[in-house]
Amino acid sequence: MYHYTDFDAAFLKERNAQFRAQVERRIDGSLTEDEFKPLRLMNGLYLQLHAYMLRVAIPYGTLNSRQMNQLALIAERWDKGYGHFTTRQNIQFNWPQLRDVPDMLDALAEVDMHAIQTSGNTIRNVTADHFAGAAADEVTDPRPIAELIRQWSTDHPEFQFLPRKFKVAVTGAEADRAVIKAHDIGLRAVKREDRIGFEVIVGGGLGRTPMIGKVLFDFVSQEDLLPTLEAIVSVYNLLGRRDNKHKARIKITVHENGIEDIRARVDERYALIRPQFTGVDQTLLARIKANFAAPQFLKGDSAPYHSAYKHDPLFRSWADTNLTPHRNPDYAIVTISLKAHGKTPGDATARQMRLMAGLAQRYGHDELRISHEQNVILPHVHKGDLPSIYYALKAEGLGTANIGLISDIIACPGMDYCALATARSIPIAREIATRFDELNLEHDIGPLKIKISGCINACGHHHVGHIGILGLDRAGVENYQITLGGDGTEQAAIGERAGPGFSATEIIPAVERLVMAYLDLRTVPEETFLQTYRRIGMAPFKAALYPEEQANAA
């Protein structure tokens, strides 16, 4: 866990004091909204449909219990008792009042947290594999490098007014759990001989023009990484289009200029700036790494786990879906579902946050993670403690056994909150989850990722959902478009549009037809939805989605 240095703490204190004065000046009328808006956005404060919204960064998704408890306190004291975890490993508070925000930021600073660069055309919160430091398949823990990037990018004078926002994601494993190919820069740790380096991917992104990132360099050593990133962002800063907001992301820059051209420009820039990196960053990295040392793993008795697994079918079902192998065979990674059937994806109440914090403290080496899939993770749990954890979670509505299944849906806030939305997402997610729970088919269907966005900006990652749902406004009515075959992993793919959209009432039956068709079409129960789609393509699914057209054509 990274702890702020005196420098970090002093910087944040000053920033918060500045913002407090800016809020006061807005309220007393000395600042107009036009003057104030960029200032509040720099501090993560948005104005949404019904209220302000404060977006707080959770760097690389890592929290300790003290931080989680503080988020609970903020939710209770200044919000309506809950928070919303997002696909970018942020937490959003939906109901702050303007006057209270400086106090909220001070409360965050007390636990080394902030809302800086969660908005604006800057380098945003650096995200990472939520199983970092725990996963069995990892080359190295990606978080020290993510923290180094956070420090380098925070308040970076050259990169405060980029052509557009800029998102970086890092993974330390071959399996991509951080959707790195859909980021402006995606980094994957790789090992060559005994050296750790990074594969550097650029130009991925979702939104209006979805693109899978391209490999810029297949191996950049750890020492050369920061100057390489600096060169990339600096090339983009000059070359990126500022004339058209929809063409301003680096994915378009890469697309229009070609990856070779970008590589040549980055090389040139790199040669120029490399001497400025004198190795200070490597000293810093070494210090950061010490903060992320693995916990002292316990040698305990796993018998309670085996016994609960044998005797309690509910525990067994949860263990089968919500646990992931840990690199220590006596341990497990626990994913806590924030997707109880019929509830809002990614929301946790203050009470639930406190419970999770308490469990992390008692059983989880004081670590929690937020996943881009809007769940909470206890990365280091001794197997013997799993039953206690499960029963405690279950009692607070957190025991849902659905990770990776059809009801583990990503949904952005959509038109229930977001000022940019063209349709709602939350009710669609809730209804799909409720429907498949009623049908009692979820576990039979197996791995299936549904992702829903309330507008083309694609915060709900619909393009990389096995089933993606995009909410649009068609002549003043909510309309939902389906894409199929998307994939956010190392085999990243953009989903293909299935056809005309569906109304809010038609979309649930449409998804049901799709899934029923899959159950008929799969060769064996082990063949997943995505595998089936890849084998047989769009046509049979289209036929299930649009039966009338089939009838008409016949």
Next chain:
Amino acid sequence: MPSKPFTPKVITANALLEGDVVYLTGDNWTRDLSKAEILTDEADADLRLIEASAQSDKVVGVYLADVTVNGSVPVPVHFREDFRAKGPSNYAHGKQEQF
């Protein structure tokens, strides 16, 4: 070509301090759409919009929203305005509590 006939509107914004959705009444702001003043004359609406926008010490993001008139009560035309008038559909955290 004759321009499109002017359809009824209300003036809406968010309150500066709370962020709440508000509507212009005579010379004040209300959180209740049914109490909003309905504007039926284009020139008048434009003028009122300019005046309302000047109240930046009270509100943010002032604009005209289309309504239909049911009896004497304004009803949103677009679903977005309907949500703004009521609050989010997933929790009774918005105005559903009050109205």
